Amino acid sequence: MRGRNLLVLLLVVPLSAQNKHSPCANCAAWNEPQQPFRIYGNTYFVGTHGLSSVLITSATGHILIDGALPESANLIAANIRALGFRIKDIKLILNSHAHFDHAGGIAELQRLSGALVAVSPWTAEVMNKGAVLPDDPQFGTIDPIAKVARVQILKDGETLHAGAVEVTAHFTPGHTPGGTSFSWRSCENGRCLNLIYADSLSPVSAGSFLFSRRKDYPHNEDFERSFAFLESTPCDILITPHPGASELWERLAQRNSKPDALIDPTACRVLAEASRKQLHERLAKEPVK
Ligand SMILES: [Zn+2]
Numbered sequence: 001m002r003g004r005n006l007l008v009l010l011l012v013v014p015l016s017a018q019n020k021h022s023p024c025a026n027c028a029a030w031n032e033p034q035q036p037f038r039i040y041g042n043t044y045f046v047g048t049h050g051l052s053s054v055l056i057t058s059a060t061g062h063i064l065i066d067g068a069l070p071e072s073a074n075l076i077a078a079n080i081r082a083l084g085f086r087i088k089d090i091k092l093i094l095n096s097h098a099h100f101d102h103a104g105g106i107a108e109l110q111r112l113s114g115a116l117v118a119v120s121p122w123t124a125e126v127m128n129k130g131a132v133l134p135d136d137p138q139f140g141t142i143d144p145i146a147k148v149a150r151v152q153i154l155k156d157g158e159t160l161h162a163g164a165v166e167v168t169a170h171f172t173p174g175h176t177p178g179g180t181s182f183s184w185r186s187c188e189n190g191r192c193l194n195l196i197y198a199d200s201l202s203p204v205s206a207g208s209f210l211f212s213r214r215k216d217y218p219h220n221e222d223f224e225r226s227f228a229f230l231e232s233t234p235c236d237i238l239i240t241p242h243p244g245a246s247e248l249w250e251r252l253a254q255r256n257s258k259p260d261a262l263i264d265p266t267a268c269r270v271l272a273e274a275s276r277k278q279l280h281e282r283l284a285k286e287p288v289k
Pocket residue numbers: 014017097099175200
């Protein structure tokens with residue numbers, strides 16, 4: 001059942017992005033307010049009900065991953081304040097992939113915090129231009145994001161610091177050429193766990209785009225490299241840009257009776273497997289060149 005739910009979500013959620021240039025059918029639901037909560041140790045969920053945003057804190061500065069929709073920025077800021085943290089203490093903002101539903105709020109969150117934004121080279125180009133790039137599989141079907149001011153380019157495998165927080169970036173392209181996942185460790189009462197924020201790996205595209213056609217998508221090996229990362233990385237708690245893709249709400253609901261309900265060392269491998277199946281199904285449907 002769980003696997004099926006996961007697959008349904010992977011298939012259904014991103015398709016809405018195909019709606020030509022808004023109105024975004026799912027945006028209102030995605031932007032439903034969500035009470036912020038501690039995921040584990042110094043890691044908090046500060047996003048909306050439908051879109052993740054994660055704050056990793058330290059006494060000397062915080063890192064924020066993802067900014068959801070443009071209209072989510074104020075909700076995220078309010079959630080951070082409600083937890084007792086200051087927006088100005090966010091020193092670094094990271095992004096899974098530069099689509100309007102995960103990067104749309106970053107320009108405003110940067111304005112509020114003064115934080116540096118560090119992203120992959122492809123994502124930096126999107127943020128510098130405030131445009132959907134022609135090699136984005138969803139080019140022509142989605143709205144661009146607002147330009148982002150101070151953007152630094154990060155390297156695959158680079159460990160980033162803000163105050164005492166350390167997060168490592170892993171390039172996991174596929175859904176976009178610039179997709180990035182993140183790993184870090186958080187501790188509670190001396191028990192330290194590996195947390196993974198895994199970028200979307202769904203092959204969603206504009207109608208005429210083919211993942212199997214080199215001209216459209218010269219990065220054929222990307223997906224498999226990204227699946228391999230998910231299969232091999234130490235992963236105790238998985239978080240995904242769409243919380244449903246990692247069953248966050250179902251797991252959270254169990255936490256009252258089962259304190260470790262968010263912990264599942266198989267979650268990254270299950271996501272890799274479901275995503276690989278989804279890609280193979282998509283490739284099988286594409287016309288032979
Ligand atoms: Zn996307």
